Amino acid sequence: MEKVISMEELPQYYSDGMSVMVGGFMGVGQPIEIVKNMVEKQVKDLTLICNDTAVPDLGVGTLVVNKQLKKAIVSHIGTNPETGKQMIAEELDVELVPQGSLAERIRAGGAGLGGVLTPTGVGTVVEEGKVKMNVEGKEYILETPLRADVALLKAHKADKAGNLVYRLTGRNFNPMMALAADMVIAEVEELVEVGELEPDEIMTPGVLVDKIVVCGKGE
Amino acid sequence: MEKVISMEELPQYYSDGMSVMVGGFMGVGQPIEIVKNMVEKQVKDLTLICNDTAVPDLGVGTLVVNKQLKKAIVSHIGTNPETGKQMIAEELDVELVPQGSLAERIRAGGAGLGGVLTPTGVGTVVEEGKVKMNVEGKEYILETPLRADVALLKAHKADKAGNLVYRLTGRNFNPMMALAADMVIAEVEELVEVGELEPDEIMTPGVLVDKIVVCGKGE
Amino acid sequence: MATVALNTKDRIANRIAKELKDGDLVNLGIGLPTKVGNFLPEGVEVMLQSENGYIGIGPVTEVDPDLVNAGGQPAGMVTGAAMFDSFMSFNLIRGGHVDATVLGALQVDQNGNLANWMVPGKMVPGMGGAMDLVVGAKKVIIGMEHAAKDGSPKILKQCNLPLTGKQVVDMIVTELAVFTCTDKGLVLEEISEDTDLQTVREKTEADYIVSKNLKKF
């Protein structure tokens, strides 16, 4: 049950056509080094689930530029013109999801729920094709679960059992994604021994994390 | 915006017939001193939302023994025989909710959702009277939001802005209840200055907490 | 404080700042709305929330790669700031815990509908957190220039761009006017000191009622 692996061992978990959740918000709290490795290895036809497509030269933004995505399920693409360009050219299928609904859908996928009823997007294009329900006089949209084959997280610290601690706004979508994929891999800045993290300080329990790649602070 | 109040100032937030969420699991992580005060003040006809009714001589268990409850929405009453007795005598309306569904309902109430679809309780009495939905071939029950007039929390530490830190299994339902009531009052063991808690260590942001009562470690 | 002439955006931000109350939890959108924080009246302290997971945005004292605002730009934090994940962030936003949000707009209409996330075929940045903010925040304030760059009105009878939210706007503040959205439709509450009713009427497509207590700002 050794969880710590090297970057060289990582590609065995990639496959063309896989769905992949990637933590991070505009690249912050994103496993930049793992993404670089995926660019290098030219994994293709990916379905990306992420908050945004960052910027062209950072993190998941480079996957877009490098045309490795088949589909992107994200809340925002405005900072990466390449995403919009590929979308308009119909080279890339972009499903835009309100940020809160994206968080809900990932959590629902990770928590065994069939969906949640949210008021977000009622009366907008977001409701198109979705079940709507009225609960106590208010309209809601049923947002359904999202899961992925692989989740790629970024943590500040990990212990060897996979317990994770995030730092500041690097936390964002990472804890939810840890619940919602068949294989969960964390890029971490610092690795410590089991027992060095306080039980109350741990933000993602190690049982959710399958593999850890130690990368330092990155560039 | 002074949030710290004394126990003597607390009763202004009580009213007969109010609904009250109380944190704690078998009394652990429960605002025991505030509950004692509610017993003393004989607040009555309460609707209690809590994981359980503890034991007869502890925390919310004493509210049951003292017949201050009209209704209890809980997942477990087995450790307080008085609850079962009053329920069978039809003196107390007990709504038993699966523990995970109780957590979901409180979170939904606090997060503006219309409900969640859970597989928990399908094919049992729990589904009676509830909407059922089939999502991708699996049956789910719609569990609807819960909110309360007042939430009573117990935290290990608070700063004067109301930022809270819980300790070990004292956390339980407290963070969710902080989201789901009109008035949120925390009993805390220790009060510190704003800035003494690390931003990453805070488990409930102070904006959710209206009042703080400092009680030390209790008995 | 010496009176200085404010530019258009600052004037809008300055007026919006007066809507915020001491202790409010506030979410400011990118661009003009961000400026509102610079004009808070004395004695009014608000906590600023950022969709990407914290309360307590403050001035940038040193650049920390792990600390950015919802626009991905370097951010700071105030004493007492609290961090959390995106899930909790939207519990707060959707659950009515944010007292006010200030957002920009492409179009607003007299029914309180808002369009601010895409122009079909031209620009599709995505909604980010905006759709959650407009349904969840207790007060939705739109801060924008009164007309588009080509002079066409932005306050319309009916939005024709895809909506961000339906009947969600509470107040519109431009360099010319302040409107509230009510059950009876838009109400013109204030006009700026250097304009008049006629000018506002000409630059506004929407129907509106002029308040009996019309004020100048």
Next chain:
Amino acid sequence: MATVALNTKDRIANRIAKELKDGDLVNLGIGLPTKVGNFLPEGVEVMLQSENGYIGIGPVTEVDPDLVNAGGQPAGMVTGAAMFDSFMSFNLIRGGHVDATVLGALQVDQNGNLANWMVPGKMVPGMGGAMDLVVGAKKVIIGMEHAAKDGSPKILKQCNLPLTGKQVVDMIVTELAVFTCTDKGLVLEEISEDTDLQTVREKTEADYIVSKNLKKF
């Protein structure tokens, strides 16, 4: 290890322990199931999860008022334990992150239905986390004495007490027998060394198939 005669409950716990795999996340119910932790085979380390919000239940070294198990009793924690709230606890349980749960039962039936939370008019402890555990855990193992105290069968054709879950049980372990719940119904996989097929048949109301590879335990 010297062989010692085990009492009924320990024998059941001992057999169940062999079902757990190294690295599993396991939730043990109150009572008999708790004993399973005492009988793990060498080389098998599991992490125990507690509904009230942690992973890593360990022996009690000192009583800490903030550290209890799901029965409200003083608990300990192992090195590497992680704490969280009830909401996260049930994300783990319902979301299929718990590899196995061991629970007691009042009744189990040949369709894998389970009743373990109330006896109408007599005893209504409530379901606690049991209903979530049975739908969420990857493997649901029932550990119980084969018959009720009055000798009446507990493994039935059909439960007549209110259900905890429908078609949720994967395996039943008693002091006499091990059954698996399959699409074809119950399969008797093992009988204990000091019983025989006839005795098991007499004490079991449910229909079941006897495995071709019937083993002794």
